[in-house]
Amino acid sequence: MSSYSTNEFKAGLKIMLDGDPYTILENEFVKPGKGQAFNRVKIRNLKSGKVLDRNMKSGDTVEAADISELDVQYLYSDGQFWHFMNPENFEQLAADATAMGDAKDWLKGEELCKIMLWDGKPLAVTAPIFAILKVTETEPGVRGDTVTGGSKPAKLETGATVRVPLFINEGELIKVDTRTAEYVARAK
């Protein structure tokens, strides 16, 4: 099993801590001139997303986390798992709801997603930045009202709800930014 010394720490390095995989966000070497040296690290838990600060004795080693990323194509969901295919070797992978996180709100089929693997198993799925989705439910549109800037909730074909401008009608296609879950524009 490979490991890293604190001397090798840098942003982006994936390490194991208390049984969970983490990515290093920031690393700072802290040492009183005559005293013990520490590495003060800010790390993100790759399972929960939680960000922590830790002080580690300089020179200590930690186990490396076996993390890799793949570009995959979304196939379908059976309600419990979301199934993807690696277009390079046609191998299929199944991600559970935890690994899907918000990504499941934006997928209907064939999207190219990024999947992060931990020990070869799906840990987190990232949807494409923009999704084009059909509005399935919303209050009737206010014709011509493109300037008042009001908004209303709209349910999309994937089941997700986003806020849209008043002029958007049921059956229309809209473009959504999946990082912020915000309406971007009408789509054709």
Next chain:
Amino acid sequence: MSDWQPTASLANLKLRAELLTKLRVFFAARQVLEVDTPALSRAGATDRHIHSFRVEAAGGPYYLHTSPEFPMKRLLAAGYGDVWQLCKVFRDGEVGRRHNPEFSLLEWYRLGFDHHRLVGEVAELIGLLVPKLAGEPEYLAYREAFQAHAGLDPFTARPTDCAAAMKSAGRHPPAEAELDRDGWLDLLAGDLVYPALGKGRLTFIYDYPESQAALARVRSGSPPMAERFEAFVDGVELANGFHELADAAEQRRRFEAERAWRKAHGLMAVPLDERLIAALEQGLPECSGVALGLDRLVMIAAGARSIEEVLAFPSDRA
């Protein structure tokens, strides 16, 4: 390959050169003699947490000095009077935003000064080189600094108190057994106490626990106090000074204790400097000395965030 280029701007290198000119004028005006002592030594620093580079050579290894302290004290014992030196020193493993394994240390010794009088001279020099720091400095005992910023008394706190102080500050402490008592104090110092010091001015900390005396005299009392000081600006440690220990037997005892600690922790054995001990036996005049990190002072003068901004070529481009 683009990393052939310097990381410091021309303006910062000019600023550094200007500070060096002022430095020489400062010491010349005080009749302090500029000296030069060897960077390669047969003996080395036995400090628990300072690691020498060992250099293989004919006739056995040399050690690159981690500070010029020992040979400068030999000059003092030889009766050469007040001395100062600016030199490169080398400390293995120290790399970071404020650390480079080779860095410039300004070190000077003043006969007949106690540590408080030397603190005054350090403040004067820093004020001269960095005018925005020319105001009245803040003086805090080590104990007061810990009480104010970590909420505990460093002379009586146990590791469990230190861990609790970390937690109540929203920090995540390591397991209690991972550090000894001084390790805990170092952690609190680096994480909570020192970052809070020297906000927009110079702060001096003095009177350290005996276990952190290094080469300082210890004043008897309850508890005994090490006559040591450090200077901080904007949370950055800038200088460390001592009312110098002159007792050869006590110095040998401290070196041996450090060597035993290093051995117990699997660290490189460093030969004890018998020439320094011999000089102390001959007699070190009453004096105080201080070492100041010149690159950090240039950082402060330049408003730099990282030491790379003031070094032509940091270690990863060396």
